[in-house]
Amino acid sequence: MSAAADPRLSINQATIKYADLATALRVTAEAGVQGIGLWREPVNEVGLDIAARMLADSGLRFTTHCRGGFFTLPDGPERRAALDDNRRAIEETATLAAAGAEGSTAVLVLVAGGLPEGSRDLIGARERVRDAIGELSADAAAAGVTLAIEPLHPMFGSDRCVVSTLGQAIDIAADFDPAVVGAAVDTFHIWWDPQVLEQIARAGREGRIATYQVCDWKTPLPADVLLSRHYPGDGVIDFASLTRAVVATGYARDIEVEIFNADVWAQDPAEVVRRTAESFAAAVSPHLG
Numbered sequence: 001m002s003a004a005a006d007p008r009l010s011i012n013q014a015t016i017k018y019a020d021l022a023t024a025l026r027v028t029a030e031a032g033v034q035g036i037g038l039w040r041e042p043v044n045e046v047g048l049d050i051a052a053r054m055l056a057d058s059g060l061r062f063t064t065h066c067r068g069g070f071f072t073l074p075d076g077p078e079r080r081a082a083l084d085d086n087r088r089a090i091e092e093t094a095t096l097a098a099a100g101a102e103g104s105t106a107v108l109v110l111v112a113g114g115l116p117e118g119s120r121d122l123i124g125a126r127e128r129v130r131d132a133i134g135e136l137s138a139d140a141a142a143a144g145v146t147l148a149i150e151p152l153h154p155m156f157g158s159d160r161c162v163v164s165t166l167g168q169a170i171d172i173a174a175d176f177d178p179a180v181v182g183a184a185v186d187t188f189h190i191w192w193d194p195q196v197l198e199q200i201a202r203a204g205r206e207g208r209i210a211t212y213q214v215c216d217w218k219t220p221l222p223a224d225v226l227l228s229r230h231y232p233g234d235g236v237i238d239f240a241s242l243t244r245a246v247v248a249t250g251y252a253r254d255i256e257v258e259i260f261n262a263d264v265w266a267q268d269p270a271e272v273v274r275r276t277a278e279s280f281a282a283a284v285s286p287h288l289g
Contacts, residue, residue: 009280021043027270112161
């Protein structure tokens with residue numbers, strides 16, 4: 001096992017998307033990385049109980065579960081089904097966090113959802129996100145799970161996430177206990193925001209930083225902008241200022257690298273994890289204090 005990886009690095013499973021759960025756990029541990037963030041689909045492929053045993057056997061910390069959310073539909077059967085699915089995701093998060101190594105965190109990342117078909121009511125959609133989190137907050141509190149609202153870059157506002165800034169995420173979270181509802185600080189989505197450093201400091205003061213995720217932004221963007229994430233250091237994001245701002249809040253948890261990139265996904269997952277650890281060490285580790 002390599003000893004080179006930063007002890008705070010966690011591999012978000014999306015970075016090695018085509019690796020099944022067993023492979024993802026193995027290559028992460030073999031690279032000397034101590035944490036992993038899981039996605040619901042690979043977990044559900046093997047079943048929650050088996051996934052929890054596999055995670056426990058790996059010796060890895062569990063850092064987040066991806067993902068819940070998609071709350072913007074108006075009231076009706078589809079919205080109720082989405083809320084029920086989020087309740088299952090909360091249960092999964094609690095189970096996996098309990099199975100992970102010491103220092104695991106029960107954090108469920110939430111992507112709010114885009115505008116319903118035919119709608120232009122952005123404000124109303126955001127209010128439905130707040131309402132949905134209100135419905136789920138008691139379930140999360142009972143399970144010991146933190147719901148992490150993830151703001152996405154505005155280019156995803158219509159189809160994926162009507163919460164576009166860290167400030168908007170914190171505004172929604174402010175209605176709830178910080179242990180129950182926080183925010184995901186993801187460099188890809190927030191680097192452009194002129195208020196980002198101020199909002200990171202605010203999130204820290206309010207105890208709202210549930211997870212810190214990193215990857216880079218590089219242009220030109222591909223036709224599918226969802227797949228435009230890069231290894232830290234390969235693009236234009238200033239990891240020094242963002243990471244120092246997060247560290248200054250007292251955030252001391254693991255830091256996930258989450259990459260959506262077709263070229264990265266096509267590579268051998270062990271090589272991707274190695275390259276991820278290398279890029280993290282160069283671009284992020286020097287700013288962790």
